[in-house]
Amino acid sequence: MIHVLVMGLPLVAGLALGVLAARRRWAPPLWAAVAVGAVLRAAMMLIAAQDTWQPYDLAVDFPATADAVLDGRDPLFELREGGWHFLPLLAYLLAGVRALGDLLGLPWGFTGRVVPVLADLALIPLVAKLSTDPDSRVRALRGLQYACAPVVLMVSAVHGQFGPITLVLGAAALLAARNGGVHLAGVLIGLSVTSANWSVLLLPGVLLAVPGLRRRLTVLGWTAVVPVAFLVSSVPVFGTPIDRLPATLSASLSARPVVGDWGWTAIVTGGEQVVSAGYGTVGTPVLALALLAAAWWWRKADPVALTLALLLVFLIVTYRFGAQYLMWPMPYLIMRWGRGTWPVIVVTGLWAAFAYLFMTRLTPAPWQDxxxxxALSSLVVIAFLIRALPARPRPASPDPS
Structure with a gap:
C-alpha cells in the first residue's frame, strides 16, 4: 500500500495540475510545460528505478538485446522465444544506452528508462504545435495537459516502453509534412515504422498532410527505404547472411500470442490470460477490416482526426494487448481535444495504474483473481474510447449561387 501511495502521488499531482490548468485557462510557455513534465517523469523514474519490481521486458529482454548488439550478435536470433523482437533501430538505441550507462556507472533500471522519458518530453511541444485549436493559448495548455497525463507517465517512466519513441517520430513527421518538408516527413515516419510496426497507423495522417500524389509517393518511398536500410544493416554489422534476412524480418514482426487481457478476448477467456495463436487467426483479419473501414469513414478528416480514429479503433478491436498501448492515442487525443478527452485520460490512468502499481505486487494466485x-473491466475503458472517437466530417454544402 505504501508503494501505491508513493508511486501514485506524482500521478495524482499531474492529473490535478492538468485539471486546474484547464479550469484556470492557463497558457504556460513551452519551457514551463516541459519543465513540469520533466519533474513528474524524473520523480516517477527515480522511484521506479529503485523498486524491487521491474517490468520483465525492461529488466530482461531490453538489456539482453543491448548485450547482443554490443557483442556483435544479431539480437533477433539471440532473444528468448516469445521475447521482444527489435528491428535494428531500437536495438542500436538500447546498445548505446547500455554502453553509456556502463561508462558512467549508472544502473540499468535508470538508464533503460532515459530514452523513452526524453522522447516523451519531446512530445510535449509537438502536441502543442500540432493542436487543432486555433487559439494559441489553448495550444499551449494542450502541451501542459499532455505533460501531466497519467498513462504516459507510467508507460515512459515506470515501464520504460518504447511507445514514446515511435510516437515522437510519427508526430514530428506530421509536423514536417504540414510545413512542407516532404523528404524529412518520409524519413521520420520511416524511422517510426522501423521502431515499431504499429506505427503504420500514423502513416495515413502524414500522407493526408502532404498535398499531391507525387509528394505522397515520395513519403511512401522513404517509409519503405528506411526500414529496409536498417534491416539490411544487420549484414555488415552482425554478419547476418543475406539469405537469412527474410527470417530476420519475420522474427521482427512476430509476437507471443498472449490474449485475454482486453476486450473481446477477455470475454471469451473469462478474463484468463492464455497463450493461443488461434485468436490471432480470427483477430487479425477482423482488426484489418476494422482499420480499413475506419480509414474510409474518416478519409476526409484532418490528419490529426484520422490518426486518432485509427489508433482508437485499433484499441477498440484488437485481440492482443498491453497496458502500454493506451499511450498510443494520447498525444492525438489531446491535440484534438473533445468532450471525451478528459474521461479517457482519467479512466485509462486508473486502469493502467491498477496494473502497474497494484497487480505487480501480487503473488500468482491473487494476481490471477x-x-x-x-481484464473484464477493460470493456468500460473501451466504452470511453468509443465515445472519444472524432466526429466524421460533414460533406460541404453546395454553393447556393
Missing part, C-alpha cells in the same frame, strides 16, 4: 476483473 485480480486479473480476471481487471
Amino acid at each position: 485480480a486479473h480476471i476483473w481487471w
Whole structure:
C-alpha cells in the first residue's frame, strides 16, 4: 500500500495540475510545460528505478538485446522465444544506452528508462504545435495537459516502453509534412515504422498532410527505404547472411500470442490470460477490416482526426494487448481535444495504474483473481474510447449561387 501511495502521488499531482490548468485557462510557455513534465517523469523514474519490481521486458529482454548488439550478435536470433523482437533501430538505441550507462556507472533500471522519458518530453511541444485549436493559448495548455497525463507517465517512466519513441517520430513527421518538408516527413515516419510496426497507423495522417500524389509517393518511398536500410544493416554489422534476412524480418514482426487481457478476448477467456495463436487467426483479419473501414469513414478528416480514429479503433478491436498501448492515442487525443478527452485520460490512468502499481505486487494466485476483473473491466475503458472517437466530417454544402 505504501508503494501505491508513493508511486501514485506524482500521478495524482499531474492529473490535478492538468485539471486546474484547464479550469484556470492557463497558457504556460513551452519551457514551463516541459519543465513540469520533466519533474513528474524524473520523480516517477527515480522511484521506479529503485523498486524491487521491474517490468520483465525492461529488466530482461531490453538489456539482453543491448548485450547482443554490443557483442556483435544479431539480437533477433539471440532473444528468448516469445521475447521482444527489435528491428535494428531500437536495438542500436538500447546498445548505446547500455554502453553509456556502463561508462558512467549508472544502473540499468535508470538508464533503460532515459530514452523513452526524453522522447516523451519531446512530445510535449509537438502536441502543442500540432493542436487543432486555433487559439494559441489553448495550444499551449494542450502541451501542459499532455505533460501531466497519467498513462504516459507510467508507460515512459515506470515501464520504460518504447511507445514514446515511435510516437515522437510519427508526430514530428506530421509536423514536417504540414510545413512542407516532404523528404524529412518520409524519413521520420520511416524511422517510426522501423521502431515499431504499429506505427503504420500514423502513416495515413502524414500522407493526408502532404498535398499531391507525387509528394505522397515520395513519403511512401522513404517509409519503405528506411526500414529496409536498417534491416539490411544487420549484414555488415552482425554478419547476418543475406539469405537469412527474410527470417530476420519475420522474427521482427512476430509476437507471443498472449490474449485475454482486453476486450473481446477477455470475454471469451473469462478474463484468463492464455497463450493461443488461434485468436490471432480470427483477430487479425477482423482488426484489418476494422482499420480499413475506419480509414474510409474518416478519409476526409484532418490528419490529426484520422490518426486518432485509427489508433482508437485499433484499441477498440484488437485481440492482443498491453497496458502500454493506451499511450498510443494520447498525444492525438489531446491535440484534438473533445468532450471525451478528459474521461479517457482519467479512466485509462486508473486502469493502467491498477496494473502497474497494484497487480505487480501480487503473488500468482491473487494476481490471477485480480486479473480476471481487471481484464473484464477493460470493456468500460473501451466504452470511453468509443465515445472519444472524432466526429466524421460533414460533406460541404453546395454553393447556393
